[in-house]
Amino acid sequence: MTDKLSRRSLLRMGLGGVTGLALPATVATAVAARLALEAAHTSPSVDRFAVPLTIPPVLTPYDAAEPTDIYEIRQVTAEAEILPGLRTPVWTYGGVYPGPTIEARRGRPVSVRHRNELPVPTVVHLHGGVTPPDSDGYPLDLVLPRGVHDWQGHHLGAGPPPGGTAGVAHGERTYHYPNDQAAATLWYHDHRFDFTGPSVYRGLAGFYLLRDEAEESLPLPRGRREIPLMIQDRFFNEDGTFFYPSLDPTLVERPGVQALFADGVRGDTILVNGKPWPFLTVDGARYRFRVLNGSNARAYRLRLDPPPPGGGGLVQIGSDAGLLPRPIPLDEVYIGPGERYDVIVDFSRYSAGSRVVLANGDGDEPTAQVMRFDVGSRATDDSVIPETLVADLEPMPPIDAPTTRSFVFTGGQGGIPATINYRTFQADRLDASVPLGETEIWSIKVDPEHPFHPHLGHFRILDRNGEPPEPQDSGWKDTVQIRAGVVRVAIRFSTYTGRYVLHCHNLEHGDMMMMANYEVIP
Structure with a gap:
């Protein structure tokens, strides 16, 4: 396989018939053309603020025996009334759109058995979860549809081989989540190689709310x-x-x-x-x-x-x-x-x-x-916003960490393929090896705008273009929107070793191979 831009890269962009790079000359040209196409496609008119907000249902475990909560989710097609009076075919977790919410507790493991009854393979990623690699949702760890034993799709032919970490499963897979992390708003979504964007677009996403005693002791609204x-x-x-x-x-x-x-x-x-x-x-x-x-x-x-x-x-x-x-x-x-x-x-x-x-x-x-x-x-309200929310939050890591890495996210606009460090994703290439338990400084440069997301790793934002972080950058994060220029983060990897990916969370860019492998090593 070649690391450089290839015909496969162009095929992802619908440019397979192009020779060389005779593509739109500027980002502005491509954006203007896209806006023109969007203007040509207008969704049906909908009255604003005419339908009430609904809250996704909370999933009940079918087995809550100690020490693990066990859930089962069927991935199925369904129809939902999204626009009033019309029915929209959707792909769902459990038959509802968006998917049901899983409420978990810190220190209490959760196992979720996903049964794939959709017409295509799926992969489930717990976004923000600190999970072992075989439950992380590596994009090539496919779960084939039930009854299908030999998937002949494009990604198993011209593309990388399946089974990056946990291998290919037939019909179902059980994902194990230790929940050994602070209370947070996480979410789960499809992460199938090449097709994350359309799969999430069709409905494969849901909340995963992790709670703990420290958060529940605060007098926040509930x-x-x-x-x-x-x-x-x-x-x-x-x-x-x-x-x-x-x-x-x-x-x-x-x-x-x-x-x-x-x-x-x-x-x-x-x-x-x-x-x-x-x-x-x-x-x-x-x-x-x-x-x-x-x-x-x-x-x-x-x-x-x-x-x-x-x-x-x-x-x-x-x-x-x-x-x-x-x-x-x-x-x-x-x-x-x-x-x-x-x-x-x-x-x-x-x-x-x-x-x-x-x-x-x-x-x-x-x-x-x-x-x-x-x-x-x-109305009666006994909630309070405390002056201190977390007294013992791990402090900002030192800026002089011994290891610094640079990642450059470019392309995805103006006819330029999406790349990291000017290379498209290859499943058999390792782009970085990160020692377990160490803090590293990563510099992420983007052109022009990309959301950066590493699986497993949480980070603190050190600066944006050499200036102090914005107020909303406080706390530990797993995703950051970078609006041109450079953001430096102090990142840590704890608990698990193995292979994971980092990528642009513009889902179309990720599907166009703006993704890289890294390995956490002992």
């Missing part, structure tokens, strides 16, 4: 005032079906999207928990929102419109990997694909009858609004 929000964007056809520009709509053989969408599929309809621009009726009290950007490629600049008197309406209490040391009042939160932010909104700062929009400051019509909160009268 119960019906603790709400997960999965924000996604989608295109729809007139009949309510998803529009996704796959080169192979069956997702069986040819990976990739139409060339004009190579910089990521960004839809014109905003969904929250699977509903378009929903509303939520709230009391005049504090609410905790676990916000997940589950979109394939779109980033959001979230803010309240109107802001509460005095500003600081989004009080950040947590990041990807858990609670912050102290709450941070913010006017807006910038959230890239795969990132999570826990925020508290005190609706008692608004008068009863107020209508408050969760807006997207980076969006244009129709993506400038996300959902609406309809504020009721003041």
